[in-house]
Amino acid sequence: MSLAHSPNPIYQKFQDSLSKPSYPASLNAPERNGPQLPQCFPQLPINATPTKVAEQDLETPDNWINRNPELVRLTGKHPFNSEPRLGALFESGFLTPAHLHFVRNHGAVPQVNYEMAANWTIRVHGLVEREVTFTLQELQEKFPVVSLPVTLVCAGNRRREQNAVQKTLGFSWGAAGVSTALWTGVYLADVLDYVRPLRRQAKYVVFDGGDNLPNGPYGTSQRLSWASNKDKGMLISWAMNGLPLEPDHGFPVRVIVPGQIGGRSVKWLKRIEISDRESQHHLHFWDNKLLPTHLMPDQARAEKHWWYDPRYLINDLNVNSVIAKPDHNEKLYINRTPDENGIIASYPIRGYAYSGGGRRVTRVEVSLDQGETWTLGNIEYPEDKFREMRHQDPFYGTLDATERDTSFCWCFWTFDVSHDALASCDALMVRAMDEGLALQPRDMYWHALGMMNNWWFRVAVHRTVDDDGKFVLQFEHPTLAETGHAGWMERMKVAGEDITKPVFGEKGRDLAPRAPKQGSDEVCLTKPGISRKITLEEFKAQDRQQPWFVVNGEVYDGTPFLEDHPGGGDSMLLVAGEDASEDFFAIHSAEGKQKLAEHHIGTLVTSLTKEEPITTQSDEIFLERSRWKEVKLCTIKQINHDSYLYRFALPKRDQLLGLPVGQHVFVRLRRQDTGEMVQRAYTPVSQQGTAGFIDFLIKLYLPSALMPIGGKMTTGLHQLRIGDSVELKGPLGSFMWDGPSIALWKGIKRSIKEVGMICGGSGITPILQVLRSILQNAESETRVWVVSANKTEQDILCREELDLLFALHGKGRFKLHYALSVAPEEWPYSVGRINDVLLSEHMPRHSEHGLILACGPDAMITHAVKPGLQNMGWDIEKSLVVF
Ligand code: MTE
Numbered sequence: 075m076s077l078a079h080s081p082n083p084i085y086q087k088f089q090d091s092l093s094k095p096s097y098p099a100s101l102n103a104p105e106r107n108g109p110q111l112p113q114c115f116p117q118l119p120i121n122a123t124p125t126k127v128a129e130q131d132l133e134t135p136d137n138w139i140n141r142n143p144e145l146v147r148l149t150g151k152h153p154f155n156s157e158p159r160l161g162a163l164f165e166s167g168f169l170t171p172a173h174l175h176f177v178r179n180h181g182a183v184p185q186v187n188y189e190m191a192a193n194w195t196i197r198v199h200g201l202v203e204r205e206v207t208f209t210l211q212e213l214q215e216k217f218p219v220v221s222l223p224v225t226l227v228c229a230g231n232r233r234r235e236q237n238a239v240q241k242t243l244g245f246s247w248g249a250a251g252v253s254t255a256l257w258t259g260v261y262l263a264d265v266l267d268y269v270r271p272l273r274r275q276a277k278y279v280v281f282d283g284g285d286n287l288p289n290g291p292y293g294t295s296q297r298l299s300w301a302s303n304k305d306k307g308m309l310i311s312w313a314m315n316g317l318p319l320e321p322d323h324g325f326p327v328r329v330i331v332p333g334q335i336g337g338r339s340v341k342w343l344k345r346i347e348i349s350d351r352e353s354q355h356h357l358h359f360w361d362n363k364l365l366p367t368h369l370m371p372d373q374a375r376a377e378k379h380w381w382y383d384p385r386y387l388i389n390d391l392n393v394n395s396v397i398a399k400p401d402h403n404e405k406l407y408i409n410r411t412p413d414e415n416g417i418i419a420s421y422p423i424r425g426y427a428y429s430g431g432g433r434r435v436t437r438v439e440v441s442l443d444q445g446e447t448w449t450l451g452n453i454e455y456p457e458d459k460f461r462e463m464r465h466q467d468p469f470y471g472t473l474d475a476t477e478r479d480t481s482f483c484w485c486f487w488t489f490d491v492s493h494d495a496l497a498s499c500d501a502l503m504v505r506a507m508d509e510g511l512a513l514q515p516r517d518m519y520w521h522a523l524g525m526m527n528n529w530w531f532r533v534a535v536h537r538t539v540d541d542d543g544k545f546v547l548q549f550e551h552p553t554l555a556e557t558g559h560a561g562w563m564e565r566m567k568v569a570g571e572d573i574t575k576p577v578f579g580e581k582g583r584d585l586a587p588r589a590p591k592q593g594s595d596e597v598c599l600t601k602p603g604i605s606r607k608i609t610l611e612e613f614k615a616q617d618r619q620q621p622w623f624v625v626n627g628e629v630y631d632g633t634p635f636l637e638d639h640p641g642g643g644d645s646m647l648l649v650a651g652e653d654a655s656e657d658f659f660a661i662h663s664a665e666g667k668q669k670l671a672e673h674h675i676g677t678l679v680t681s682l683t684k685e686e687p688i689t690t691q692s693d694e695i696f697l698e699r700s701r702w703k704e705v706k707l708c709t710i711k712q713i714n715h716d717s718y719l720y721r722f723a724l725p726k727r728d729q730l731l732g733l734p735v736g737q738h739v740f741v742r743l744r745r746q747d748t749g750e751m752v753q754r755a756y757t758p759v760s761q762q763g764t765a766g767f768i769d770f771l772i773k774l775y776l777p778s779a780l781m782p783i784g785g786k787m788t789t790g791l792h793q794l795r796i797g798d799s800v801e802l803k804g805p806l807g808s809f810m811w812d813g814p815s816i817a818l819w820k821g822i823k824r825s826i827k828e829v830g831m832i833c834g835g836s837g838i839t840p841i842l843q844v845l846r847s848i849l850q851n852a853e854s855e856t857r858v859w860v861v862s863a864n865k866t867e868q869d870i871l872c873r874e875e876l877d878l879l880f881a882l883h884g885k886g887r888f889k890l891h892y893a894l895s896v897a898p899e900e901w902p903y904s905v906g907r908i909n910d911v912l913l914s915e916h917m918p919r920h921s922e923h924g925l926i927l928a929c930g931p932d933a934m935i936t937h938a939v940k941p942g943l944q945n946m947g948w949d950i951e952k953s954l955v956v957f
Contacts, residue, residue: 108316219471242524248555259311391430432480500579621650834930
């Protein structure tokens with residue numbers, strides 16, 4: 075039987091009811107489902123669209139549509155944008171009934187009755203040999219009718235998570251902006267074949283929707299080569315799950331584009347133009363973009379070129395997966411008693427996954443330890459049932475996926491976990507990979523429009539005990555579509571945690587009390603009345619000694635911070651002439667942000683983008699001044715009672731660090747207990763020229779009875795385990811030993827004949843680098859005096875090396891002295907703190923060719939070193955370098 079010429083019963087319904095002033099059958103006289111499919115296929119869902127208009131729609135232009143009041147409205151009453159509750163969607167199975175299918179309408183739904191539907195035409199024109207206008211009847215008579223199961227996904231699915239980080243330009247979707255239906259229609263490829271696009275001229279297929287929006291109809295386009303390829307599965311469709319389309323889903327006819335974002339599936343299709351250029355519709359440019367992450371919403375809104383840049387257009391979906399079971403707030407009573415076979419009960423974690431472009435999801439992995447380890451889940455692809463058998467049907471036309479390799483639908487996954495394992499984990503996490511080997515990322519790619527969010531889906535696990543003393547787990551999703559329901563992202567944000575790098579569980583959280591911190595968007599960073607516009611040239615030409623830097627497109631003068639910045643003046647010089655937004659937001663509290671506004675001097679007229687000339691270094695050198703780079707902790711060696719040698723591996727074994735002698739690096743880490751970002755400057759102790767790793771000698775200041783909070787940074791370092799990462803950036807510092815006898819300080823080179831070095835405790839580290847460089851350079855004639863001051867003999871760091879250097883070079887060139895607050899009985903060096911006498915005996919006399927380097931506690935520098943040197947005649951402004 076040739077289906078192309080048999081009257082299609084769905085269409086027949088339009089014909090039959092021409093006499094009635096009615097709309098799709100599912101509304102006025104609800105047909106609950108379409109004609110049955112053979113048992114071997116997934117069965118059609120039962121449609122429960124109500125028969126009356128919902129309260130919220132009564133006052134809107136859509137007051138003629140019967141909508142499921144259970145759908146969560148995401149944009150108020152109108153226009154209608156809605157998703158089902160995730161649990162309900164998941165329970166409804168592979169094919170989503172129309173009353174649960176998500177809806178995305180940019181405006182009012184075109185009001186089409188049966189009569190209008192029967193006369194509805196689609197004009198196909200433009201660069202074709204044969205322009206035609208089809209009624210729906212002609213379409214189904216001329217071309218083979220086919221049905222395909224296709225998952226539609228709104229590009230904004232999971233946007234609420236992005237909005238929780240920082241508000242984007244888009245409204246909040248939960249994780250149920252995705253649905254699947256069996257769509258019936260004709261292949262767009264067959265229609266294109268019929269109209270014969272003009273070869274070499276025609277490049278795009280442009281679709282016009284019949285809705286009436288402020289900037290013209292909704293419309294978008296496809297490349298002609300894709301649209302003409304039947305394997306891409308694009309349809310002109312008039313039925314969904316065996317029933318006429320619901321008004322919200324495009325009644326009477328729409329485009330279905332499998333594997334691409336829902337935004338490409340134009341509803342209420344009126345016109346198809348074959349063209350040499352892509353769609354010029356307003357929303358084709360101003361929607362469905364994945365913008366660069368640095369671009370803030372205001373700037374994006376103000377600058378047109380981003381929207382017209384083809385690099386940011388979204389077509390194919392990206393790989394994504396979500397945990398549906400356990401649902402948000404679901405409770406699980408833990409049962410650890412083994413059954414008669416000795417087996418402890420298990421819980422099946424379940425969810426959906428999908429990818430784009432016809433690519434199949436090839437693995438779904440679950441982690442119970444916050445991403446440390448992953449285990450494969452089981453994947454089920456109900457879509458595969460359609461590959462097993464070809465079926466022809468008077469309603470659905472041809473159902474034939476027997477030769478199709480592509481996957482256009484979501485799949486479901488399951489991961490069984492024992493109650494025991496579940497009870498001891500703090501979070502469940504899922505990620506999927508597709509056959510293009512794209513893997514869901516750990517980190518969110520936040521951007522101004524908030525689309526394609528596919529970072530790991532994380533569900534927090536809370537352990538509680540109920541009133542009867544039973545052990546219960548309660549699960550918390552990241553966000554929920556419904557307003558007023560939080561999820562862990564909003565909860566943690568309010569608690570001042572960094573939700574882009576969430577840490578779950580109570581372990582160690584009580585160590586340091588956390589002050590709630592404000593979101594970056596909540597503190598005003600600009601000064602009222604400042605309207606100066608600063609060009610990029612002006613900004614870049616600024617003297618580094620008066621450092622200007624940019625935060626969120628605004629320019630600030632960092633000069634006042636040179637003196638009193640808690641991170642040291644160097645941290646200002648490091649960002650001079652740079653966009654410091656990332657560093658600034660990573661480490662500053664609301665108070666710090668308020669301070670910034672005082673130094674606001676203007677707005678940069680051209681944005682400093684990340685693609686801009688940031689220093690690109692060869693791979694041989696690791697450090698970069700304007701980019702944080704990760705290193706992994708590979709060994710920890712205890713040096714004495716409170717100091718440890720931390721060795722971090724550089725990404726490549728033969729990579730050099732790239733740190734000049736006398737300079738430091740910034741080390742940044744996120745505290746595992748508080749989630750707080752902490753950053754300090756350190757000088758490594760690894761030898762110059764070492765490849766593949768960097769060593770830091772760290773004296774730990776851990777929380778104790780005397781100091782309950784402990785050193786922020788060193789406590790964070792102490793929490794690191796082998797394999798954990800920290801980030802480095804540099805070099806920084808105004809001093810450099812440029813060997814053999816040259817010091818470069820504040821931009822001036824000086825020939826140095828004598829160097830005095832004074833260090834307290836772990837202040838030895840920068841000193842040691844310079845000392846080694848001088849003594850190990852045979853050409854250097856510089857003489858060196860070192861005083862290392864410590865509490866006890868055990869506290870002296872690097873003593874072995876100092877003594878060895880002294881043994882090798884001590885005669886004439888190197889004088890080494892120690893001072894201890896508490897000394898053993900037979901101690902050949904000084905006892906007591908640094909003072910005038912000690913300095914005059916163990917430091918060189920002041921001279922034009924002399925320099926003093928000092929590193930130690932502030933009190934030592936201010937109250938002992940500076941006055942002592944002054945008394946010796948040193949000009950401390952010109953000759954004392956304090957690290
Ligand atoms: N087509 C028209 N004419 N008007 C629209 O507003 N929205 C698009 C697309 N087609 C839209 C449209 C978007 S953004 C999506 S995600 C899908 O329709 C949603 O399809 P659905 O509402 O049937 O789920």
